[in-house]
Amino acid sequence: MKPLMRQERMVVRDVDDETLVYDLTNDTATCLNGLAAQVFRRCNGETEVAEIAEALDVDEKAVWLALHELDQKNFLSGKNEMPDYLATRRSRREVAATLGFGAAAAMVSSVLVPTPAQAQSCVAQGDPCNLNNPGACCSQACLSNSGGNDGTCL
Amino acid sequence: MSVLGNAGYRSLRLKARAYTPCMGNLEQLDWIDAFAVTGYGVRVGVRVNDNELIERLQQRLPPGARISRMGTVDRMLSVIKAQPSEKRGVRNFNLLYADHVVGGRSHRMDAVLERYDVELRLALAQYSRRKLFVHAAVVTWKGRAIVLPGRSMTGKTTLAGELVRAGATYFSDEYAVIDDTGRVHPFAKPLSVRAPGKTDQVETAVEAFGGEAGTDPAPIHLVVMSQYRDGARWRPKKLSPGQGVLELMDNTIAARQYPELTLKLLGLAASRATILKGARGEASQIANRILKAAEIA
DSSP states (O other): OOOBBOOSSEEEEEETTEEEEEETTTTEEEEEOHHHHHHHHTOBSSSOHHHHHHHHTSOHHHHHHHHHHHHHTTOBOSOOOOOGGGSSHHHHHHHHHHHTOSOGGGGEEEEEOOOHHHHSSOBOTTSEEETTOGGGBTTSOEEEOSSSSEEEEO | OOOTTHHHHHTOEEOGGGOOHHHHHHHTSOOOEEEEEEETTEEEEEEESSHHHHHHHHTOOOTTOEEEOOSEESEEEEEEOOOOOSSTTOOOOEEEEETTEEEEEESSHHHHHHHHHHHHHHHHHHHOSSSEEEEEEEEEETTEEEEEEOOTTSSHHHHHHHHHHTTOEEEESSEEEEOTTSEEEOOOOOEEEEOTTOOOEEEEOGGGGTOOBOOSOEEEEEEEEEEEOTTOOOOOEEEOHHHHHHHHHTTBTTTTTOHHHHHHHHHHHHHHSEEEEEEESOHHHHHHHHHHHHHHO
16 A cells, blocks of 8 residues: 545644644644654555655554554545554554553544633633623533522533 | 714724724714724724813723824723713713623723723734734743733732832733833733722722832743642642643633744743743742742742
8 A cells, every 4th residue: 555645625734743633623723743754654545554754664464553543534536445553443442452552542632622712711611700791701601500690601 | 972082083994904893883872072092003092972071081091092183093991981871770881882792881980991091902902913812921030020810800910019018010910011022011000909809999009018119121040830728738840832832822812813933932931931830829928939940030
């Protein structure tokens, strides 16, 4: 297999030895750590998995593990056939353990990027609010508690 | 309908891409006067249905903003003073609209004006392409910035206040304003202090904390992600620059609108800074430890 990184609707930026990927299709930002970042940079559609492993001087299974993570995030083009030993979470953990990785999932981490309202200073769901100022809640709705002006943000 | 300010009002236009059919309904109301505010490359229109509001609103400008000429605006804030109801026993609300969305609704005009402040600052943060606004408190220590990102009610203002008491210079308790070189600029509004367990905020001048506000931009040296947890010990974990960008991005107002700019500026800032994350106890107990961390980082 010659993996190819997705070409459209992604913003990619390297920060030191990590790679940050902003996926415009679902507004998530992902940090590719170490090996995943290096594998991702070599997904040019012309390099075999074995060649990537050789270039990085790592076990081929480690590259497959990284590719599996990238494929799960939809960062690779087309349909990519993965080896059977990556079929289940348990088998992936076993592979990661034999390779000396803490956990396969540690290769990538993501956040759902907030909307302006979510990132802005507002009162979270379940937190106290004042009935005279329901707009302070992120939901713009303040539900009355018993008596007075105290309430709880919906 | 008063004719007084209508000419002024008409020369304010909301950008076409933000205009919705609901805005058409708002246009039908009796607007008396209007003005425009510009800051960080963003222009916000403000219109009112009562003349006495104009002066009060013009006195509440955020840091870095000024009254400017009218024209096309990125956001329209419409402030409506409650008029006496024609129905017996019915009391109308004072209202604030941000474009066509209700941003504040209260019988107390003060509460609506507080929401006006928030919406005006949010508009600058959301539409600025010159600076990136991260929801964070900021202080400087020995000329270098300590950024404390976090959502509302995570104790940012409390921690910033304690750092100021410990000798740091105050920059902001709401936004880290980052420029294209990765430096952070002061956004020194009064600190919005909440009493424990309350949501009401009291605007408190930095001088009340025995400190002063900074005036010049500073490089970001330390980023501290911390959330108050009763009894927690401060044992932060050091994050990689990439992980730091994710954490900062989670608090960036315009991250969805300008992802490229966001990754560029946050990447620049994070690659030069030390980034710590952890639960903390009382702010007063860790302020000095944060300043010490800023010195050795």
